[in-house]
Amino acid sequence: MAYILGEREFWGLPFRVSPAVLVPRPDSETLIEAALALMPARTGPWRILDLGVGSGCLLLTLLREFPNARGVGIDASAEALEVARANADALGVGSRSTLLAGDWRQPAWAERLGGPFDLLVSNPPYIEAAAIDGLMPDVARFEPRLALDGGPDGLVAYRTIAAAAAGLVVPGGRVLVEAGDGQAAEISTFIRSAGFAVEAPWKDLGGIDRVVSATH
Ligand SMILES: C[S@@+](CC[C@H](N)C(=O)[O-])C[C@H]1O[C@@H](n2cnc3c(N)ncnc32)[C@H](O)[C@@H]1O
Numbered sequence: 001m002a003y004i005l006g007e008r009e010f011w012g013l014p015f016r017v018s019p020a021v022l023v024p025r026p027d028s029e030t031l032i033e034a035a036l037a038l039m040p041a042r043t044g045p046w047r048i049l050d051l052g053v054g055s056g057c058l059l060l061t062l063l064r065e066f067p068n069a070r071g072v073g074i075d076a077s078a079e080a081l082e083v084a085r086a087n088a089d090a091l092g093v094g095s096r097s098t099l100l101a102g103d104w105r106q107p108a109w110a111e112r113l114g115g116p117f118d119l120l121v122s123n124p125p126y127i128e129a130a131a132i133d134g135l136m137p138d139v140a141r142f143e144p145r146l147a148l149d150g151g152p153d154g155l156v157a158y159r160t161i162a163a164a165a166a167g168l169v170v171p172g173g174r175v176l177v178e179a180g181d182g183q184a185a186e187i188s189t190f191i192r193s194a195g196f197a198v199e200a201p202w203k204d205l206g207g208i209d210r211v212v213s214a215t216h
Helices: 026-038 057-065 078-090 129-134 137-142 156-168 184-193
Strands: 006-010 013-017 047-051 070-075 097-101 117-122 169-178 209-215
Touching (some): 013 057, 026 117, 026 169, 047 057, 057 070, 057 078, 057 097, 078 097, 117 156, 156 184, 184 209
Parallel strands (some): 047 117, 117 169
Antiparallel strands (some): 006 013
16 A cells, blocks of 8 residues: 555645655646636546546546546556555545556557547656756655656657547547646647647646647
């Protein structure tokens, strides 16, 4: 069982956290706001995919908001998946969640997810590798490196996700990905190149372009 460190509120819900997961951030609530605004049919039988599910804060909040939806979440960290499973059960959405070990650095990683999906969400690691040690000490020392390290330019995971997105999302379905400060334009380019219509990014409370939104 993962070592549960404490609890953090996200979208008004209690999420258990451990040293293996990113502590849910208020900025990430922007993605939930976007999903609710873009998908007003709350009772639709949506199929939702979360790449890099971590604590489960994105996927499980969406399953609470969309009561007939089902979700798949993957993570490369087995410990993070244990935390996500505990949260799914505690929040009463365990029976609608499938939480799988998966690593988008591996070949054919996207083929066993049981898609296609109506909504693909992700808050992938997006910090430039060389910048991690210079982050605020509580982030650099206590958050798992796997949750932070976005490769040399911070954008490695987005290229992989964009390349797979067309095969994972139904026509008319949506992609919502969280972006680091200053990354939204480049991420939009990757997703547009994958055949999606990209909309204006959603801003967080600090006015930063935080969520890239696109329709297939
Ligand atoms: C920035 S955290 C986001 C976690 C959670 N979705 C949230 O918003 O708080 C990124 C997550 O992606 C996972 N991850 C990193 N690289 C991965 C990979 N190659 N394949 C699958 N998951 C990965 C990490 O373990 C981590 O849980």
